[in-house]
Amino acid sequence: MHTEILGHDLRGLRAAAELLARGELVAIPTETVYGLAGDARNPLAVARIYEAKGRPSFNPLIVHLPDIAAAGRIAVLGPEALALAHRFWPGALTLVLPLREDSGIASLVTAGLSTVAIRVPAHPAAQELLRTFDGPLAAPSANPSGRVSPTTAAHVADPDTGLGGRIAAVLDAGACPVGVESTIVGWTEGRAALLRPGGVAAEEIEAVLGQPLLHPVANPDAPNAPGQLTSHYAPRASLRLNADKALPGELLIGFGSVTGEMTLSESGDLTEAAARLFDLLRRADEAGRPLAVAPVPEHGLGAAINDRLRRAAAPR
Structure with missing residues (x-):
């Protein structure tokens, strides 16, 4: 299959919407990462998402x-x-909520659960496409399952590390500004629970709710939300965490006062680090050496960064 690169102008948006209406897959930009979109009402299109990604x-x-x-x-x-x-x-x-019986969503989207994960993206191109297509789009990250998430169209279209040749098109709107996936919140016995840290800090959510979020332990063999598999977001090389210096042969990704051959943020800015995380993991992985990453604080966006790094470093 040839993967077409579409501009995010009116012509590109219409072409993307037409492909989606035919049950094809189109990678789309969001403020977090590029998503692999398919018509959420079309069982065949949803099955194609799982097939293209190699997703369980x-x-x-x-x-x-x-x-x-x-x-x-x-x-x-x-x-x-x-x-x-x-x-x-x-x-x-992203909110995980009770699914309406008349939702029209293909059962494969929810993996047979009675809940559905939903999000309203802020990226202008994603908003324009959703309104042009005029329907719900199922869209996990546009990368092979378990690998580093894409933050540019080039990441998606790469035939070796991305989905080039497996999907119909990529809607190219440049780099994603947030750079890590969405925060996921669900409800457990009536209490709001953090199911995955992400682009909205847990502290901000707790301020709206007026109480702490629960932190349930996820079952990676039976996830109730995306992003809960033990090994995920992984480069091909091994990854060592909380490193203050490189061991022989390693490539060190620095942060703040810990300098490396590459750095998430020299100034220790967590927003900059989140936006650069996946791109740096990809670039570092190309060196073909074991990777090490400097410590990142656990508060704010640091919780999402560390979640992705721990899953990237998990045994495979």
Whole structure:
């Protein structure tokens, strides 16, 4: 299959919408990472997402929608969910909510669960495509399952490390500004729970809710949200965490006062580090050497960065 690169102009958006309407897959930009989009109502299109990524079918997908009203036609938003939606949508927050019986969402999207993960992306190109397509799009990260997430169209289109040749097209709108996936919040026995740290800090969510988030232990063999597999976001090379210097043969990725051949942020800025994380992992991996990463603080966006690094370093 030839993977076409589409511009994010009117012509490219219409071409992308037409491909999606035919059940084809199109990688799309969001503010977090590029997503592999397919019509969430079309079982064949959703199956193609799992096939293209090599993704386990028990790992549910996130449905992308243009606004809160569209989300309410698919899922039941309780008072806390509505408060979070009004505060953070459009944006890098995914909510796992009860699925409406008449949602029209293909069962493969939810991996057979009674809940659905939904998000309203903030990226202008994603918003324009959702409105042009006029339907829900299932869109996990546009990379082979378990590998480093893509933050540029070139990452997606690479035939060796990406999905080039496996999908119909990539809608190219430049680099993703946030650079790590969305935060995922669900509800456990009536309490809001952090299912995956991401582009919205847990502290911000807790400020809206007025209480701490629960931190349930995920079961990687039966995930109830995306991004919970033990080994995920992984480069091909081994990865060592919390390194203050490189061991012989290693390539060190620095942060703040720890300098390396590459750095997430010389100034210790977590926003800059999140935006650069996946691109740096890809570039470092090309060197063909074991990787080491300097310590990153656990607060704010640092929690999402460390979550991705721990999964990238996990045994495979």
